[in-house]
Amino acid sequence: MPAMPSPRSPSEQPLAAHSDELRRGIAPQDETRLFLRLRRRMVTSTLGHMLRTARLRITLVALLSLIFWGSLFGIFYEAFLFLEDLHADVIPMLFNAFFLSLMVMLVFSSGILLYSGLYTSREARLLLTLPATPDAIFAHVFRESIWFSSWGFVLLGSPMLVAYGLVHDAPPAYYLLMLPLMVSFVIIPATVGGMLCLTLVRWLPRLRLHVLTVAGVLAVALVGWLGWSAFSQNDADRLTTSWFEQAFSRLAVTEQRFLPSWWLTSGLMEASHRSSDPQRQWAALAEAGAFLAVLVSNGLFLQMLAGMLARTWYRRGYGLLAGEFTARRAPQASWIDHAIERLGSKQGLPLRLLLVKDLRLFRRDIAQWSQFAIFFGLLAIYFVNLRSFHYDSSYASLIGSLNLGVVGLILSTFTTRFVYPMISLEGRRFWILGLLPLRRDQIVWSKFLFSVAGSLPPCCLLILLSDRMLGLPGKAILLHEIACVALCVGLSGIAVGLGARIPDLREASPSKIAAGFGGTLSLVLSSLFIMPVVLVAGLPFHAEAAARSMGGSFPWLAGLLGVFAASSGAAASAGSLIFLGLLAGGMPLLLGIRSFRRLEA
Amino acid sequence: MIEFDHASRTYGTKEAVCDLSLTIPAGELFALLGPSGAGKTTSIKMLVGLLQPSKGTVRVCGHDVVRDPRSAHQRLGYVPDEAILYDKLSGREFLWFIADMFGMDRGVTAARIEDEIVAFELGEFVDDLAESYSLGMKQRLVFAAALLHAPDVLVLDEPMVGLDPRTVRIVKDLIRSRTRDGMTVFMSTHTLAMAEELADRVGIMVKGSLQFLGTVDELRQQLSVEESSLEDLYLQLTGRGAGLPATAGNA
Numbered sequence: 001m002p003a004m005p006s007p008r009s010p011s012e013q014p015l016a017a018h019s020d021e022l023r024r025g026i027a028p029q030d031e032t033r034l035f036l037r038l039r040r041r042m043v044t045s046t047l048g049h050m051l052r053t054a055r056l057r058i059t060l061v062a063l064l065s066l067i068f069w070g071s072l073f074g075i076f077y078e079a080f081l082f083l084e085d086l087h088a089d090v091i092p093m094l095f096n097a098f099f100l101s102l103m104v105m106l107v108f109s110s111g112i113l114l115y116s117g118l119y120t121s122r123e124a125r126l127l128l129t130l131p132a133t134p135d136a137i138f139a140h141v142f143r144e145s146i147w148f149s150s151w152g153f154v155l156l157g158s159p160m161l162v163a164y165g166l167v168h169d170a171p172p173a174y175y176l177l178m179l180p181l182m183v184s185f186v187i188i189p190a191t192v193g194g195m196l197c198l199t200l201v202r203w204l205p206r207l208r209l210h211v212l213t214v215a216g217v218l219a220v221a222l223v224g225w226l227g228w229s230a231f232s233q234n235d236a237d238r239l240t241t242s243w244f245e246q247a248f249s250r251l252a253v254t255e256q257r258f259l260p261s262w263w264l265t266s267g268l269m270e271a272s273h274r275s276s277d278p279q280r281q282w283a284a285l286a287e288a289g290a291f292l293a294v295l296v297s298n299g300l301f302l303q304m305l306a307g308m309l310a311r312t313w314y315r316r317g318y319g320l321l322a323g324e325f326t327a328r329r330a331p332q333a334s335w336i337d338h339a340i341e342r343l344g345s346k347q348g349l350p351l352r353l354l355l356v357k358d359l360r361l362f363r364r365d366i367a368q369w370s371q372f373a374i375f376f377g378l379l380a381i382y383f384v385n386l387r388s389f390h391y392d393s394s395y396a397s398l399i400g401s402l403n404l405g406v407v408g409l410i411l412s413t414f415t416t417r418f419v420y421p422m423i424s425l426e427g428r429r430f431w432i433l434g435l436l437p438l439r440r441d442q443i444v445w446s447k448f449l450f451s452v453a454g455s456l457p458p459c460c461l462l463i464l465l466s467d468r469m470l471g472l473p474g475k476a477i478l479l480h481e482i483a484c485v486a487l488c489v490g491l492s493g494i495a496v497g498l499g500a501r502i503p504d505l506r507e508a509s510p511s512k513i514a515a516g517f518g519g520t521l522s523l524v525l526s527s528l529f530i531m532p533v534v535l536v537a538g539l540p541f542h543a544e545a546a547a548r549s550m551g552g553s554f555p556w557l558a559g560l561l562g563v564f565a566a567s568s569g570a571a572a573s574a575g576s577l578i579f580l581g582l583l584a585g586g587m588p589l590l591l592g593i594r595s596f597r598r599l600e601a
Numbered sequence: 602m603i604e605f606d607h608a609s610r611t612y613g614t615k616e617a618v619c620d621l622s623l624t625i626p627a628g629e630l631f632a633l634l635g636p637s638g639a640g641k642t643t644s645i646k647m648l649v650g651l652l653q654p655s656k657g658t659v660r661v662c663g664h665d666v667v668r669d670p671r672s673a674h675q676r677l678g679y680v681p682d683e684a685i686l687y688d689k690l691s692g693r694e695f696l697w698f699i700a701d702m703f704g705m706d707r708g709v710t711a712a713r714i715e716d717e718i719v720a721f722e723l724g725e726f727v728d729d730l731a732e733s734y735s736l737g738m739k740q741r742l743v744f745a746a747a748l749l750h751a752p753d754v755l756v757l758d759e760p761m762v763g764l765d766p767r768t769v770r771i772v773k774d775l776i777r778s779r780t781r782d783g784m785t786v787f788m789s790t791h792t793l794a795m796a797e798e799l800a801d802r803v804g805i806m807v808k809g810s811l812q813f814l815g816t817v818d819e820l821r822q823q824l825s826v827e828e829s830s831l832e833d834l835y836l837q838l839t840g841r842g843a844g845l846p847a848t849a850g851n852a
Binding site: 022023024025026027030031034038041042045046049122123125126128129130131132133315316318319322323 | 610611612613646649650651652653667670671672674675677679681685687689690694698699701702703704705706709713730750751
């Protein structure tokens with residue numbers, strides 16, 4: 001082999017003579033600027049790429065966000081109109097409770113995001129080998145985490161605050177101060193979350209998951225206790241003045257002057273104050289400004305403190321945690337794996353082995369099961385509290401249908417995010433699967449069975465819980481359960497079928513696979529499928545309620561609705577639901593299997 | 602240039618690196634060999650500041666990597682076994698980011714980036730986003746980034762993984778010429794032929810301890826084997842496991 005041309009300049013220049021002049025080191029303020037420039041470049045590049053390749057997804061996300069924002073705004077507007085007339089004095093208490101709950105959630109979410117960005121990401125591994133200061137790395141990761149953890153807060157909080165401003169006829173300064181107040185508030189819990197994360201990893205690296213679990217359980221228990229004591233232990237008639245008084249007097253515990261949620265509430269209340277007296281108006285505005293200053297100064301102080309902690313503990317904690325990852329015990333097979341492997345015929349063993357493999361991967365992927373547990377856990381808490389609202393039968397039937405829809409929508413996000421990428425993720429292991437004595441159909445079927453078996457028990461239990469708490473009759477419960485099975489089968493079929501039809505075998509990241517065209521299509525088709533299922537499941541009972549209410553005025557319409565409401569109507573609904581489930585699950589699955597058989601990996 | 606002074610690192614109860622004492626002077630190319638799990642990567646992680654030693658110290662150009670990591674990193678270039686890049690940055694943007702992080706003069710940087718692009722033949726793809734690069738392209742870019750600031754010490758963890766023969770040759774030539782200029786290279790590798798071809802000294806680690814330290818000729822002498830390749834010597838040494846002391850005066 002001929003000698004390669006020697007690299008030009010870098011190799012020819014004498015090293016030691018000029019290297020210290022070449023790399024002069026970076027000043028702290030330049031470091032911050034550099035990280036900001038890095039983030040800006042990546043965001044510009046990502047947005048440009050998305051605008052070129054994922055217009056459908058962007059449009060869909062923007063549209064859904066707009067619908068979500070508009071719906072929330074409408075609900076809050078009506079609620080504030082009602083409260084403003086009768087119970088205006090409870091609004092600060094409501095805001096306090098709302099912002100306190102969000103504050104707790106922000107501490108957890110930003111702490112978890114910072115943990116992942118600081119200790120487990122590849123970026124951290126790169127930055128720690130460069131001459132970057134630990135506090136600058138912390139600030140860089142913090143900026144990203146605050147964006148991810150607070151956009152939900154702004155999406156949820158802004159319609160509420162705009163609605164309140166309009167109902168309360170707030171001056172323009174209220175709207176101007178709204179965003180700075182919210183942003184400066186968010187920085188406080190996010191920084192506390194970051195400090196807790198740094199402390200936990202530095203001092204309790206082995207017990208980090210245990211501490212997080214205990215803290216999470218305590219937080220959920222606290223919120224549950226507050227909700228329970230405010231609404232369930234309320235003996236007054238629902239939505240009456242005394243009911244509100246009782247409920248909010250119990251929430252008064254959230255009104256603590258040392259809490260940032262109180263500073264935010266007070267700032268907003270002062271900013272929303274309108275007075276014909278200019279002196280009073282200015283005084284209220286100055287008070288709002290003072291609360292903003294309190295939020296900003298506390299946020300900055302905590303940031304300084306977090307920077308100091310990062311400087312002292314980040315590198316040390318990273319090293320300790322790296323040791324923990326390496327020394328982790330080998331996971332052991334669970335009894336359920338053995339049971340699945342042993343139960344059934346010999347012919348079905350390859351399929352069952354694939355199921356066991358996916359079950360193990362699911363169990364060991366904290367991101368998957370923790371999100372599953374959080375969302376379904378929150379739904380369960382909400383469903384348990386339904387009984388305290390004492391809905392009448394027609395309203396209970398409507399709420400039951402909406403709950404069915406909510407369970408379906410949450411399940412559809414899980415099937416899109418976690419089930420849809422499963423076939424694509426096998427791409428890198430295709431050489432293993434391709435050499436095993438199993439048919440490709442079995443790979444697709446195993447994913448489908450895994451998804452159905454994993455979603456059926458929690459979804460059916462949740463629907464049973466919701467319907468029981470609402471006091472729905474047995475016939476309605478049975479129909480909702482059939483709808484739930486149809487949803488699980490249909491949504492699993494859509495996700496697995498499309499995953500096999502449009503796989504992305506080169507991508508290793510499940511979130512990127514789910515965010516692509518196929519994932520978006522899966523989400524859209526899932527939403528379109530949920531709508532008719534919910535409508536068909538609710539039709540007999542809503543028709544019955546409607547027939548009852550309009551029997552006197554429109555007897556012909558009541559008669560027509562009665563047909564849907566009768567037992568035959570319920571049976572037809574059940575049949576339609578089974579048909580919908582089989583159609584939505586079967587069609588994409590068959591298309592996916594056919595395409596997967598021909599796939600050249 | 603590089604000093605491991607009685608450095609140890611434990612993972613729970615397991616001692617991954619045990620009492621490592623090693624000095625590598627300026628301009629030396631040192632290859633660390635050993636079976637998987639021997640402690641090579643842990644040693645490298647301690648050297649680049651990703652792990653702190655449980656006992657002892659590690660210094661780069663006299664700077665303790667735990668007490669003064671910034672000064673140590675300023676003099677260090679690192680090529681990990683797995684290329685870490687920003688997917689949404691182009692290769693050129695990544696090189697600029699690294700140069701800015703080392704506080705390099707922007708006027709000089711532009712010329713040096715062009716030099717690295719030529720040296721590692723990055724021209725065809727350097728303005729594309731890194732997410733579209735193959736493994737080899739990524740590794741070439743990481744090499745270019747590691748050498749951009751003319752480090753005094755270059756740390757290479759399995760450097761030839763994913764590189765095509767032409768790039769392997771470029772890298773070998775580059776390492777040779779940079780060590781002639783005074784750069785110290787600390788390389789962990791499984792490619793024994795490359796260690797034999799390039800290294801001034803080799804160290805063989807087994808179960809966290811340095812079992813041999815010296816030149817390949819010294820290893821032959823120590824094992825009393827003439828005309829054997831490094832591969833034979835390595836297998837003989839690691840096959841025996843613990844037992845052979847480090848040659849005096851080298852550690």
